[in-house]
Every structure is written in C-alpha cells, then in structure tokens.
Amino acid sequence: MPAFQPLLDTIDLEDTVLTTDALHTQHAHRAYLRTRGAHYLAVVKKNHPGLYAQVRKLPWAEIPLEHRTRDKAHHRVEIRRLKVAAVRHLDYPGARQAIQVVRWRRELSTGKLTIERVYVITSLDIYDATPAQLAAWIRGHWGIENLLHHVRDRTFREDESKVRTGHLPRTMAGLRNLAVSLFRQNGEANIAAALRHTSRDYHRPLSALGLT
Structure with missing residues (x-):
C-alpha cells in the first residue's frame, strides 16, 4: 500500500489505463491516478462495503448485455457476460462507469457449475473504450492473478x-x-x-x- 504512489511516480502515466485488485480501490490512489492523467479499472469487493453496495444495487437486470465470450480450456467451459452502466453519483474519485462481469464456469469432468459476479468501476467514459476493450483489460488483469497470485495463494498456501x-x-x-x-x-x-x-x-x- 505505501509503495503505490512512489512506484508509479517513476512511470509516465499519461493516457494509460491501470488495472488493480480490490486492495488498491482506495480514494487516495484513484485521486492520484487522475492527477497523473491516468485512467483506472478498479475491482470493488465487500472490503469496501459502502461502495460495493452502491455498485451492486444498480439496476443490472434492466441493463442490456454489452459483451459475451465463451472459452473451452483446462477441462472446463467458461462464459463471461459483461454489462456496463454510466454513473456519476458514486462516492469515488472520477468514477464514470460501473461494470458487472458474470462468469459461468462448468467443469467438464464433474459437471459442477460455479457462477461468480465481479464488479469493477472505471474512470473511462462511454466514449473512451468499447465494452470489448473493457472485457479484455479485465481479463488481462485476471491473467496476472491466475499466473502469480493464485499460485501463491493455492499452491504455496x-x-x-x-x-x-x-x-x-x-x-x-x-x-x-x-x-x-x-x-x-x-x-x-x-x-x-x-x-x-x-x-x-x-x-x-x-x-x-x-x-x-
């Protein structure tokens, strides 16, 4: 946490998009990124209960599906569905859109189905990025999680x-x-x-x- 700003001070952030997990969904971090000319995609979880409640209670059932992918790999089928809502009322610096990603994962060997809902907020406006781009950036962030942090959590305990x-x-x-x-x-x-x-x-x- 303390290294967030000192590390990024050494990098040109103008017109970049940073993705972070829920640990760095902090008001001070987002305000800093906006002053540096950067945009963010920030995961929102229950460790920020007020913000999480605001995003979760958006009328997602009434919002049309913007992007969908289906992949088959590692003995499972995974479907990702993405919805996007323009926002201006969230208590968070520079938030312009909220995103809901629903991941359906079925294990082919057992037939077990798991459904996960993930919420993300971004400073990107509707004209700054397409839903497909947002989905690609979010999935890229998960790729880092799976290749390193997931291994440290599960394999190394x-x-x-x-x-x-x-x-x-x-x-x-x-x-x-x-x-x-x-x-x-x-x-x-x-x-x-x-x-x-x-x-x-x-x-x-x-x-x-x-x-x-």
Missing part, C-alpha cells in the same frame, strides 16, 4: 504462512515469486507438479538456479 514479522514476509514472497518465475521460464504450466518434481532430488533446485 501463502495466507496460511506463520512467517509474519519483520522483513521475513516480504523475503518469503520474493522467494515464491522467484520459484514461480523460474518454473515459467522453463516452460512449466503446472507449478504444483513442478514443485513436487523438484523436491524429490536436491540437485534439481540447484540446477534450476544454474548453480550446477
């Missing part, structure tokens, strides 16, 4: 770690990122399987690091 004091959490996060990056560079798609394979022989981690 980062949230269950007992390492919580001093600089150790940041050090461990860096080591997890290093492991994930090395496996990705070596063409590994399944990080959990790669970890199991590497752990069976102490020479393998050294080889992956180029030390043997």
Whole structure:
C-alpha cells in the first residue's frame, strides 16, 4: 500500500489505463491516478462495503448485455457476460462507469457449475473504450492473478504462512515469486507438479538456479 504512489511516480502515466485488485480501490490512489492523467479499472469487493453496495444495487437486470465470450480450456467451459452502466453519483474519485462481469464456469469432468459476479468501476467514459476493450483489460488483469497470485495463494498456501514479522514476509514472497518465475521460464504450466518434481532430488533446485 505505501509503495503505490512512489512506484508509479517513476512511470509516465499519461493516457494509460491501470488495472488493480480490490486492495488498491482506495480514494487516495484513484485521486492520484487522475492527477497523473491516468485512467483506472478498479475491482470493488465487500472490503469496501459502502461502495460495493452502491455498485451492486444498480439496476443490472434492466441493463442490456454489452459483451459475451465463451472459452473451452483446462477441462472446463467458461462464459463471461459483461454489462456496463454510466454513473456519476458514486462516492469515488472520477468514477464514470460501473461494470458487472458474470462468469459461468462448468467443469467438464464433474459437471459442477460455479457462477461468480465481479464488479469493477472505471474512470473511462462511454466514449473512451468499447465494452470489448473493457472485457479484455479485465481479463488481462485476471491473467496476472491466475499466473502469480493464485499460485501463491493455492499452491504455496501463502495466507496460511506463520512467517509474519519483520522483513521475513516480504523475503518469503520474493522467494515464491522467484520459484514461480523460474518454473515459467522453463516452460512449466503446472507449478504444483513442478514443485513436487523438484523436491524429490536436491540437485534439481540447484540446477534450476544454474548453480550446477
């Protein structure tokens, strides 16, 4: 959180679009981006109850569907439906549109169906981007989540770690990122399987690091 502005101070943000998860859906962060000439796509979750309630209670049932995709991969079928509402009343700096994404995911092996609703707000106006562009940016953000943060959460069980004091959490996060990056560079798609394979022989981690 404290590194948000210092990090972005080093980058030219004029006419860029930044996507962030709900952790950075902060008034100060959005106001800063607007003063830098940048637009944002910010996920809204229940950790911001007032804003979440405002967005969730919009008349989504009456708003027409703007974009739809259907994909089949990883033994599942996923349908994404996107609706967009122009807003001016949200208590959030520069918010011009609210977005609802409904993801339908069916596991082909079990037939299990899961439905997830995600809400996003953006400073982009209706003339600044098409629904297809908004969908692509949101999906691109999820791609980052799936390739790194999801792996850290599920495979490394980062949230269950007992390492919580001093600089150790940041050090461990860096080591997890290093492991994930090395496996990705070596063409590994399944990080959990790669970890199991590497752990069976102490020479393998050294080889992956180029030390043997």
